[in-house]
Amino acid sequence: MQILSAIAAEPEESTTAIPFMPELPEVETIARGLQRQVAGEVIESVWIGSKPEPLKSPARLIARTLEGARIAQVRRAGKHIVFDLEAKGAAAQWIVHLGMTGRMLVAQNQDEIAKHTHAIATLGSGRELRFVDPRRFGRLEVRTAQKFEAPGQEPLKVTLETFAQLFHGRKMPIKSALLNQKLLAGIGNIYADESLFRAGIRPRRLADRVTRAELHRLYDAVQQVLSEAIAAGGSSISDYVNAEGAEGLFQVQHRVYRREGEPCLVCGSKIRRTVIAGRSSHWCAKCQK
DNA sequence: ACTATTTCCTGGATGC
DNA sequence: TGCATCCAGGAAATAG
Structure with missing residues (x-):
């Protein structure tokens, strides 16, 4: 006190604004917000930018895995945001690491596309999940085999x-x-x-x-x-x-x-x-x- | 098997 | 004013 x-x-x-750095509490906060906002939504389509993409899985695999999938839950694992997906009865995960400067925004489709937007997932409601990351330290990944857990x-x-x-x-x-x-x-x-x-x-x-x-x-x-x-x-x-x-x-x-x-x-x-x-x-x- | 160092990447701050 | 340089840092890659 x-x-x-x-x-x-x-x-x-x-007043040098301390740059936002996504560590556990920030990612937890973001994951909770996403859970509130997009849990239950179906991902209709996916756009992934060209250029060197911040991806850990091939762009095609990410798109194929996400499209048509329902977001069952959004949670945090370590510094990762995990979207637990249901796609045709099979489970999958969309794993997002924000790196230093990454953001996962919920936007309206008419909202202006921010610079450094690398991926957009359009949801059934018409809203969009947008991955923006100027420094490209963030990573997008999908998994289908096993349930993702952070290593530590x-x-x-x-x-x-x-x-x-x-x-x-x-x-x-x-x-x-x-x-x-x-x-x-x-x-x-x-x-x-x-x-x-x-x-x-x-x-x-x-x-x-x-x-x-x-x-x-x-x-x-x-x-x-x-x-x-x-x-x-x-x-x-x-x-x-x-x-x-x-x-x-x-x-x-x-x-x-x-x-x-x-x-x-x-x-x-x-x-x-x-x-x-x-x-x-x-x-x-x-x-x- | 561990541990240490380098690399990636861009924007903002600083220096001349 | 403008341009070069430095710094921020997570994690994978590389070196020791």
């Missing part, structure tokens, strides 16, 4: 026991381990930094050397951070799905992420930034050991 008031008192300097553990479902085991014997920085999707599915750079800050663990510490007590704190921190972000995003789901931008989707104040040089909200020390495994890592030297 004292932290919140500190934030409120902070004069808003250099779901951070909000994993037990403390299993969580702790993930890091055993890992000779990599704890930050890198948190980002490894094969271990935990859904944590990206923002929530890795925020979780480590709350747990009081420096990002460079080797995963193997983090004590059991610290792992317990980290486990709690990860769940707290993700839950709070989901709760914050939940209030503006429909805005996001319908709107062009992601403004207002995620308003949770970061305590360290992108706050290099600014005072730690707990102790006042300057937040530091170092590069770990090619990723910016933000931390407080006094609060994190």
Whole structure:
């Protein structure tokens, strides 16, 4: 609570809008919004742009799988949006990864086509699902064989026991381990930094050397951070799905992420930034050991 | 078997 | 004003 008031008192300097990054809470929010908006719809037709497409499955296969299929459910798995489909009695999945800049928008057919629109699925209602991704880090994929699940553990479902085991014997920085999707599915750079800050663990510490007590704190921190972000995003789901931008989707104040040089909200020390495994890592030297 | 590094991609910010 | 350069980062590919 004292932290919140500190934030409120902070004069808003250099309002460089923090770019929207779809990690677990954002994808969860988006998937819930899509579930509300398009579950039950039938995909009538599919358009996939030419050029180098951000696809993991051949364009033809995607189109053939989606066309005529009914969207039974939309859910999140790791950082993936999963459309569970029913097509002629057979199950299939349309899996969407947003990368850094990807968006899956629900649009009216008369709406202007945004730049960098790579795929459009026209629904029975006449509305359209549009995949837009300027940076092309996103990926579209379909699966028919097996039900898609993210490779790593779901951070909000994993037990403390299993969580702790993930890091055993890992000779990599704890930050890198948190980002490894094969271990935990859904944590990206923002929530890795925020979780480590709350747990009081420096990002460079080797995963193997983090004590059991610290792992317990980290486990709690990860769940707290993700839950709070989901709760914050939940209030503006429909805005996001319908709107062009992601403004207002995620308003949770970061305590360290992108706050290099600014005072730690707990102790006042300057937040530091170092590069770990090619990723910016933000931390407080006094609060994190 | 692991871990570390490079690559992809574009827009926005920064520098000269 | 304009152009070059850097940076953001998830995950696959490549290297060690």
